[in-house]
Amino acid sequence: MVVFPSFFNIKSFKLTVSGAVCATTLARNGISVTLFDSARGPGGRMSQRREITEDGKELLFDHGAPYFTVTNPDVLSVVAEWESSGLVAEWKINLGSFDCFSNKFVNFEHQERRSKKYVGVPGMNSICKTLCHEPGVESKFNVGVGKFEWLENENLWLLTGLDGQNLGHFKGVVASDKNIVSPRFTEITGQLPPLDLSLAPELVKLQNIPVNPCFALMLAFTDPLPMVPAKGFSFTNSKVLSWAYCESSKPGRSSTSERWVLHSTMEYAKDVIAQTGLQKPSRETLSKVGNEMLQEFLGTGLSIPQPFFKKAHRWGSAFPAASIAKDEKCLWDEKKRLAICGDFCVSxxxxxxxxxxxxxxxxxxxxxRSLF
Structure with a gap:
């Protein structure tokens, strides 16, 4: 979330790229911004996972979004600036498709039709990490916002932390979390949603945004996989796997080991969650999921060896299945100076x-312009 001390504030339970972009845009226009995030660092689905093996080896994985593409002119301008500063780079790969019935690759991108695929350097979270430390932006991690209160007489927002701490008064708020008024927040945390819907009835759209979950499996191999001709490919006719990406083939990554990230199908993830619930998955659940995803990968007939590292992660609401503000691009309450932004608004x-x-x-x- 983004907030502005004496000005505005941006809040995010996981500081996503939408909140980070909003914050830096405001800061560059002379508005002081404070970011609150309950996590240890920024990124959301653009996070990078750091793992240490038993022998002390460091492994880094972009276990969420593997890359992104751009067509919007405004976003192209933003990304061009990032690219010129070395914050992102093009990942020059041709994606393929693997059919699990025939155990063959059936399709590859044509070189001339290939869209540019961008990645953060040296990790996907580098983008948010850089943006949230720009001049004019103050970032506070490990600080979750538990309650938003609108003080009508003072025309200000009062924010309270999950631990009851007074986080300050603000003239405006931006939230980049779709669960801010949703009962899903209660299902996950056992606490009431931070924002009472009666304060902003127009945010009722946020209450029940359908989401598609996903499991990610992080794998590390001692050597490259010579029988796998693509560094990124989708799966067809698999009930378990949807995508596979070679993390170590991206620009700016270490090549001391071959690292892959597998994503599950939506149906597989929904089935697991139906059995285990929305609470944080147990080690046993993640171990079972990891084994099942790995066995599907090994069963491709591509002579894939056993990895020396394996770990699964759950994205309980990885992809919004609906866009609630395609025309407006965000939700906005002018009277209370409250904005909601995120991929769930657009795509x-x-x-x-x-x-x-x-x-x-x-x-x-x-x-x-009307305030000052």
Missing amino acids: PNVEGAIVSGLAAASKLKGML
């Missing part, structure tokens, strides 16, 4: 999140 990808963050910043910049 379930990095580009959609950036578009929404820019739209939220635009709303707030316009509001400032």
Whole structure:
């Protein structure tokens, strides 16, 4: 989330690229911004996972979004700036498709039709990490917002932490979390949603956004996989796997080991969650999921050896299955200076999140003209 001390604030339970883009856009327009995030660091689905093996070897994985593409002119401008500063780079791979019935690759991208695939350097989370430390942006991690209160007489927002701490008064708020008024928040945390819907009835759209879950499996091998001709490919006719990516083939990554990330199908993830619930999955559950995903990968007939590292992660609400503000690009309450942004507003990808963050910043910049 983004907040502005004496000005505005942006809040995010996981500081996503939409909140980070909104915050830096506002900061560059002279608005002081405070970011609150309950996690240890930024990224959301653009996070990078750091794992240490038993023998002390460091392994890094982009276990969420593997890359992103861009077509929107405004986003192209933003990404061009990131690329010129070395924050992102093009991942020059041709994606393929593997058929699990025939155990063969059946399709590859044509070189001339290949869209540019961008990755953060040296990790996908590098983008959010850099943006949330730009001048004018103060970032507070490990600080979750438990309650938003609108003080009508003072025309201000009062934010309270999950631990009851007073986080301050703010003239405006941006939230980049779709669960801010949703009962799903209660299902996961056991606490009431941070924002009472009676304060902003127009946010009722946020209550029941359908989501598609996903499991990610991080694998590390001693040597490259010579029988796998593609560094990224989708699966057809698999009930377990949807995508596979070679993490170590991306620009700026260490090549001391061959690292892959597998993503499960939506149906597989839903079935596991139906059996285990939305609470944090147990080690036993993640171990079982990891074994099943790995066995599907090994069963491709591609002579894949056993990895020396294996770990599964659950994205309980990885992809929004609906876009609730395609025309407006964000949700906006002008009277209370409250904006909601995220990929769930526009489209379930990095580009959609950036578009929404820019739209939220635009709303707030316009509001400032009447405040000062």
